[in-house]
Amino acid sequence: MALGSAPAAANPKYSGIVIDAKTGKTLYANDADAPRYPASLTKMMTLYLTFEALERGKIRLDTRIKFSANAAKEPPTKLGVGVGKSITVEQVIYALVTKSANDASTAIAEHLGGSESKFASMMTAKARALGMSKTTFRNAHGLPNSGQVTTARDMAKLGIALREHFPRQYKYFSTRSFKFGGSNMANHNRLLGVVRGVDGIKTGYTRASGFNLVSSVVDRDRSIVAVVMGGRTGASRNAQMKDLISRYLLKASTRGGGNLIARGAMANMEVASAAAPMEAASAAFQLPKVGPVPELRHDGDARIALAYAAPTPAPVVGREALAKSLQAQKMAIPVPTPAPVLVPPMPVETASADAIDPVTTASTAAMSGWMIQIGAMPDQNEALKLLARAQDQGGKALRGAEPFTMAYAKNNEQLYRARFGGFDGQSSAASACKALERKGFACWATAN
Template sequence: MPVAILATAMTMGAAAANSKYAGIVIDAKTGKTLYANDADELRYPASLTKMMTLYMVFEALEARSIRLDTRIVFSANAAKEPPTKLGVPAGKSITVEQAIYALVTKSANDASTAVAEHLGGSEAKFARMMTAKARSLGMSRTTFRNAHGLPNSKQVTTARDMARLGIALREHYPRYYKYFATRSFKFGGARMSNHNRLLGVVRGVDGIKTGYTRASGFNLVSSVIDRDRSIVAVVMGGRTGASRNAQMKDLIARYLPKASTRGGGNLIARGAPSAVAIAAVELPKIGPVPALRHKASARMALAYAAPSPVVGRQALAKSLAEQKIAIPSPAPAITPSTAAAAPEQAIDPVTTASTGLTDGWMIQIGAMPDRNAAVALLSRAQGAGGGALSGAEPFTMAYNKDDQKLYRARFGGFDGQSAATRACKTLEKKGFACWATAN
């Protein structure tokens, strides 16, 4: 038996013999499970919890209830959290962006608690928001009790749920997902390195998160995009950080070549619970920011609802009303009755990709009658665009044409016309339609 195959077999065998171990590999283009070992058994997430904390931060940024430069004040409760931590004194503050870097790289527990208290009023209330969000994403076996992942016997998840969250972060917030690739972060004169040692070592790895407590063992969620294949892999319960990393490397080497080169992605929206099922989730209704919380939950439900006469906005509103969950009117709204007065380039109220890039040079690769189809097109283009799209940010824009709502699929953030034109030429060679525009 070749040495490489023997080493892989030994590593896989050792993982299987570990009672804490659970693992899964998901094809991020098709949703197919390529590998699973106890993937639906309950495990402790440890600092993988911070993936959901960050999801909630990104959602708040997208809703514009906070900004990257918003200050987050550390309470005495946040400041006293045990390491790993930033060590910010009570009463002092950091920016939202510094908090993101702190969670991604140092996995700072004090910053996690400060974020939870800022967004939810208290960490307990924020944990209930996290759990409700998990349910809306289809993470049926996950329960959160805190924002950092420090030991709590009731804070549980599964490898499959963590893979689903990893995919959701990629799909819903491409503008902010790039933070997970941060190798180091300078704070207070000290440079903090990312705990994810696979970044820059294993080809295609662009995040996501590590975690460890004595009860959980060593956990790792990895996102891998290499050429036209993409996977999300999870290893939970490793005996050591080194053995966990070795197991992850083996999973990537073994299953990335088996991933599909075709598929629309957008797996979370496609496989999410129905609008009625989401409406049935018992959402927390306490805390100082219920309007944002309920708005975000309703927005998620709208994003998942199929654009059909059967399950549309009216049907969703009815089902939400039956559960006594308020559904806000999106702004700006585009409906058949207001189409004539609606601005042609109104921002899509349920888009989860970036909606802030309305200035400067951008490219458009299509317009779809369904937002999910537009997001899927962007995902395929991003995989094919390579370096030409490395600094670009995908987003959709809704507009009305002949009483029909369409969704433009665009990339923004180009440094001038020449960069946008070069990106178009690259995509055209890959079979995509493309044109550059300054507005």
């Protein structure tokens, strides 16, 4: 991602915005109204509805949230709570803001909404109430779903709404780490404690979305909310966010009462008139060609591969062809959970077998630049568990690094490399390896 003037030219996935949180004025925008996949930024709305339920007395911080089979089988990142087990609402909040736990997201969604699909409808309805006119939610966690879309502008609105509406609960977003089950889970937001004034909010990543980040900054008498979506790496995303903060924080107003959502000043952030027909608004609402995203509901391997693998050149094929391909590999396609259509439907892309890459004979590079590898396993879930353990114990060594798996074949056996990417160079990758080796992990650095 290029810094400064023209990041979109270097990266077609990129979009960004900086909003003065006191006045609602747009200080910077680049494709801010173009549709993008939110990834784990989705959890911002999950938390919004959780905070709202707390304020209305529907739940308390010590309310126990039980994990259904549906929640427990969500792919990582996750807490790994067993079916029928429970944790408190406060533990759910900490898990979402630090580890970005998918299983905890589904568990709280089912508790508050009765089902995941009903909660997603609640999320979309709340988005409309907040003026997020181009956002639709299909799940509570942000794992791949072709119908789950947003914009950088809408995410900025949500960030401001969280700050304004829940000042007591907003403090959770500044949590640096969370201890659970003997593990210390570091916040994925690496700008906390590094960039002056940053007090939250949320990161996100899937293959289709790229690396996303919403940041809230309060420094003396100025305040902004900034959004970066579609970064090529975690490091470049963070660098772009730092650049935006340094460029535009001093341009923010020292006056203004905030309270933008409540008094309707967010209308100033809209590009089109509220009176414009929905049909006209949706005409330009087409997703960029960032890679196939299927409507798979609960095929864990496929969803993980689509979320965390790298893009692979593959033609978009029909669902019938996909079904035949996956059936040949003994992978069933679950029926998508129906959800109310609250905005005009968008074209749905389906993924080819090559894009899902469950059994491939060629190595699939997940990232470019320097990375480290800590193992290779025949089971992708085990590779992801190894990455989670390393991330829990790696501490500062893995700050800014992003975990992923890479499929390859060896002696006619399918294996999955467990890797971290996003390092600035050879020295930082080598340093991370040394730190992990001291913790008992095998590790080597490589460039791709």
